[in-house]
Amino acid sequence: MNNRRFKTLTTAVVAVCTLATMFVVSNVQAKKPFSGAEAEDQVNMLMAAVKRGDDLWHNPKLGTNGLACGNCHPDGSASNPHTWPKYQTNLGKVGTLREMINWCISVPMLGKPLAPDSDDMIAMEAYAMYTHRGVAIAPAKDEQHGAVPVVSGPGYPNADSGNR
Numbered sequence: 001m002n003n004r005r006f007k008t009l010t011t012a013v014v015a016v017c018t019l020a021t022m023f024v025v026s027n028v029q030a031k032k033p034f035s036g037a038e039a040e041d042q043v044n045m046l047m048a049a050v051k052r053g054d055d056l057w058h059n060p061k062l063g064t065n066g067l068a069c070g071n072c073h074p075d076g077s078a079s080n081p082h083t084w085p086k087y088q089t090n091l092g093k094v095g096t097l098r099e100m101i102n103w104c105i106s107v108p109m110l111g112k113p114l115a116p117d118s119d120d121m122i123a124m125e126a127y128a129m130y131t132h133r134g135v136a137i138a139p140a141k142d143e144q145h146g147a148v149p150v151v152s153g154p155g156y157p158n159a160d161s162g163n164r
């Protein structure tokens with residue numbers, strides 16, 4: 001076998017082996033697609049967090065002066081979750097949505113900040129984000145954006161309104 005044929009043969013063997021390995025590995029690693037029921041469960045879990053956030057958003061128990069987020073941010077309005085992270089003068093740094101939520105709990109509502117990873121904080125974030133679904137992510141953008149009230153999901157009256 002001359003040198004050129006040997007090189008061609010080696011390249012072919014390497015290519016076949018690589019493809020075979022990729023095939024085996026992808027089959028081993030491939031996950032089955034979620035079933036319709038599993039996907040539905042996942043949406044329901046998210047909607048339960050949104051519902052929990054909605055309840056907290058409209059509940060003065062996070063503060064001590066009778067105010068709730070909803071008094072100043074009805075339906076999540078003016079919370080602008082799509083603009084975070086950004087520099088915020090009250091925080092004095094580039095901060096996160098969760099830090100801003102805690103600022104509003106501590107300052108206008110005179111309450112105790114939530115643990116950033118708590119289920120309550122995740123629920124608040126889920127509610128704020130969900131009411132802004134479809135709004136373009138725009139870090140630092142200083143704008144007020146109309147939020148969409150949540151009307152469907154577990155605990156909401158119109159389960160099939162399509163407002164997801």
Ligand code: HEC
Pocket residue numbers: 057062067068069070071072073078079080081083090097100101104105108109124143
């Ligand atoms: C008494 C009124 C009041 C209440 C109650 C209140 N906020 Fe605010 N919130 C404000 C004001 C005023 C600002 C703007 C602060 C600034 O830009 O200096 C703000 C800003 C925010 C922002 C940032 C908005 C942006 O433009 O990026 C978020 C997020 C937010 N609030 C969430 C909440 C949440 C969640 C609650 C309830 C835990 C809450 N707020 C309760 C008055 C309030």
